[in-house]
Amino acid sequence: MSSDSSPAAQEPAAQEPDLPAKSVPPGLLSLFVAFARMSLAGFGGVLVFARRAIVDQHRWMTAEEFNETFALCHFLPGPNIVNLSMVFGARLRGIAGGVAAFSGLLLPPTLIMTVLAALYVHFGELELLRRSLAGISCAAVGLLIAVVFRMMTPLLKKPDGVGLILMLAVFAAIGVLRLPLQAVLLVAIPLSVAVTYVLRRKVAA
Template sequence: MADPLPTSLPQDTAPPPPGIGQLFLGFLSVAVVAFGGVLPIARRALVERHRWLTPDEFTELVGLAQFLPGPNIVNLSVIVGARFRGIPGALAAFLGLTAVPAVGVVLAGMVFSRYGDVTAVADMLAGLAAAAAGLVLAMAARMAEPLWRRPQAHAILIALLAFVGIVATPVSLPVLMLTLGPVSILLAWWAQRGRP
C-alpha cells in the first residue's frame, strides 16, 4: 500500500515566485494596513507571510533601497517586483503600494487644511508620530538581527559608523551613504577573500 501524499509542504520549502497579480495584491495589503511605518509591515508580509524573501535578503534589499534616492519602501517595492517579474512586476508592486496611500494623502490633506488648527487634530498627529517612531525602532531591531545572529566585525563597524554619523555629526545623509556604501562593499569583499 502506497504512503499517502503529504498534506503540506515542509516549512523550509520556498513558495513559487509571485505573479504580477500577487505582487500587486501583496503590496496593496501592505499599503492598506501600514499607518506611520511601512517597513515593519512590509517585512512581515514579504518574509513571514508570503515567504518571498529570507530575513537576510530583506535586510540587503532594504539597504539597497535606502542607498537609492527616493522613499525606501517605494524603492523596495520596485526592486522586489523587478526581481520576480521584471518591469511589469516592478510596476505592479509600485502601483499596489502607492494607489491607496495616494488617495488617502489627498483626502487627509483636504481635512488637515480645513481642521489643522484644532487642538484635538494636533494632539492626534503627535500621537501618530510617536507610534511611527516606535515602529521604526522595532524595525531597526528586527533588521539588526542578522548582525547579532552571525556577527561579522566589518558589518558591525559599518552599522556603528552609520549610527554615529547620523546622530553625532553634521554630515548629510547622502554624503554618509556615498561614503559608507563603498567602504562597506570593500570591507565585505576583503572579509570574503580572507575566508578559505
C-alpha cells in the same frame, strides 16, 4: 536504517522557516494586492508591514535577502520603501512586477491622502486633531524602532565584528556628529564593498 533516516528527514523541516516557502513567484495581481495591503496597514511606516508580509507571511524572501535588498534601496535616490517595491517586484516578475508592486504601494494611500488633505483644510486648526497627530507620531517612532531591531536579528545571529563596527561608525557620523548624508555614503559604500571583498577573499583562500 530507521535511526539514520529519521534525523535526515527532520533536518530540512528544521531549516524550512529560513527559506522562501513558495518556489513559484507571485503573479502581478498578487503583488499589487500584497503591496496595497501593506500601504493601507502602514500607518506609522510601511516598512514594518512590508517586512512582515514579505518575510513572515508570504515567505517571498528570507530575512537576510530582505535586509540585503533594503540596504540596496537605501543607497538609491528616492524613498526607501518605494525603491523596495520596485526592486522586489522587478526581481520576481520583471519590469511588470515592479510596476505592479509600485502601483499597489502608492495608489491606495494617494487616494486616501487626497481625501484627508481636503478634510484637513477645513478642520486642521482643531486642537483635538493636533494632539491626535502628536500621538500618532510617537506610535510611528515606536514602530520604526521595532522593525529596526527585527532587521538586526540576522546580523546578531551571525556575528560580524567588522560589519557591526561599520554600522556603528555610520550611525555615529550621521546621528551624532551630524555629518552630511551624501558625504558619509560616499565614504561608507566603497569602504564597505572593499572590506567585504577582502574578507571573502581571505575566507576563499
